[in-house]
Amino acid sequence: MSQTIRWGILGTGKIAKAFAAALADMPGAELAAVASRSADSAASFGAAFGIARCHASYQALADDPEVDVIYIGTPHPMHHENAMMCLHGGKAVLVEKSFTMNRAQAEEIVALARQKKLFAMEAMWSRFMPAIVEARRIVQSGEIGVPAHVSADFGFFADTGPEHRLLNPELGGGALLDLGIYPLSLAAYFLGPVKAVQAQAQMGPTGVDVQTVFSLQHEDGGISACSCSLRARTPTELTISGSLGFVRLHDRFHNTEEISVTLVNGASRTERTIRLPRTGNGYAHEALEVGRCIRAGLIESPVMPHAETLALMGVLDTIRGQIGLRYSADQRAA
Numbered sequence: 001m002s003q004t005i006r007w008g009i010l011g012t013g014k015i016a017k018a019f020a021a022a023l024a025d026m027p028g029a030e031l032a033a034v035a036s037r038s039a040d041s042a043a044s045f046g047a048a049f050g051i052a053r054c055h056a057s058y059q060a061l062a063d064d065p066e067v068d069v070i071y072i073g074t075p076h077p078m079h080h081e082n083a084m085m086c087l088h089g090g091k092a093v094l095v096e097k098s099f100t101m102n103r104a105q106a107e108e109i110v111a112l113a114r115q116k117k118l119f120a121m122e123a124m125w126s127r128f129m130p131a132i133v134e135a136r137r138i139v140q141s142g143e144i145g146v147p148a149h150v151s152a153d154f155g156f157f158a159d160t161g162p163e164h165r166l167l168n169p170e171l172g173g174g175a176l177l178d179l180g181i182y183p184l185s186l187a188a189y190f191l192g193p194v195k196a197v198q199a200q201a202q203m204g205p206t207g208v209d210v211q212t213v214f215s216l217q218h219e220d221g222g223i224s225a226c227s228c229s230l231r232a233r234t235p236t237e238l239t240i241s242g243s244l245g246f247v248r249l250h251d252r253f254h255n256t257e258e259i260s261v262t263l264v265n266g267a268s269r270t271e272r273t274i275r276l277p278r279t280g281n282g283y284a285h286e287a288l289e290v291g292r293c294i295r296a297g298l299i300e301s302p303v304m305p306h307a308e309t310l311a312l313m314g315v316l317d318t319i320r321g322q323i324g325l326r327y328s329a330d331q332r333a334a
């Protein structure tokens with residue numbers, strides 16, 4: 001494997017553009033190829049980002065011998081099929097969140113990656129954000145005591161029609177899979193594996209959840225209160241609390257550049273704020289981890305390991321069972 005990681009981009013939508021922009025001036029990475037369902041779209045994406053190899057089908061990208069790893073930026077219901085195709089083509093994959101529609105699909109991707117000894121990771125970029133890495137270091141240092149409580153909300157007003165992927169069930173619409181994965185994944189990042197979950201949701205006219213709240217019991221005894229909304233611009237903050245104080249990830253917590261640490265001792269209270277800028281738009285950090293792992297011969301990242309992706313997809317399945325949210329992918333899995 002060459003030292004330079006040759007990236008392919010699968011899909012030419014909003015997030016694919018943001019990810020390509022992040023790779024454009026990243027050391028050790030080459031934007032080698034792009035694929036779209038349409039030749040025009042692939043060509044204009046290629047022109048915008050200086051990509052030489054522009055494919056008019058996803059299969060052509062999966063088969064491209066000049067590519068090491070493929071970033072999958074399609075709507076969630078396509079992730080499973082796209083990732084399986086890329087792995088069968090001998091490519092490592094970085095798959096956008098939500099990783100798949102359900103745990104059964106995620107298990108198939110992980111099994112194929114392991115069988116083929118190819119790297120695969122859920123693109124949970126928040127875990128690689130410098131400010132969030134520092135927050136975790138502080139929590140693990142014991143400065144706020146034993147961490148026991150997380151609260152997190154992620155909400156914005158989705159000013160879109162019912163056909164948009166955020167609300168369209170055929171495109172995996174709903175607050176939970178699009179936004180709820182962030183509070184869930186970071187609650188587990190700070191407090192460890194989830195033992196039990198309890199959820200409530202408000203369903204919208206298209207049959208998907210427009211707001212969901214869920215509480216988590218963690219195996220180590222902590223508890224989390226999480227919410228996501230497509231109806232309200234919530235503060236979008238995450239707080240980890242322990243016996244001595246709390247660490248706050250400021251708005252919007254999932255890609256924050258600012259955290260604060262508050263220590264409370266009786267009537268006295270001290271607070272410090274830490275600014276840790278992300279590089280560019282923030283997507284370079286997860287891409288650097290992919291490069292690091294591939295060069296080291298790893299097939300998973302220790303920061304976002306397969307087992308955790310599978311476990312969290314299982315938690316999402318449980319929440320969906322509780323709120324009555326089913327997708328066509330669930331029928332295929334049943």
Ligand SMILES: NC(=O)c1ccc[n+]([C@@H]2O[C@H](COP(=O)([O-])OP(=O)(O)OC[C@H]3O[C@@H](n4cnc5c(N)ncnc54)[C@H](OP(=O)(O)O)[C@@H]3O)[C@@H](O)[C@H]2O)c1
Nearest residue numbers: 011012013014015016036037041073074075076096097098
């Ligand atoms: N990490 C983050 O910060 C972040 C932010 C936003 C979104 N995301 C995730 O990224 C994924 C894509 O979101 P997005 O906002 O970029 O979506 P988008 O703008 O709609 O783009 C999705 C792309 O997927 C391809 N696609 C394949 N099958 C499709 C279908 N049946 N309908 C529509 N598009 C299809 C299309 O590319 P071609 O036409 O070129 O084939 C399309 O441009 C989602 O899973 C989302 O959760 C992550």
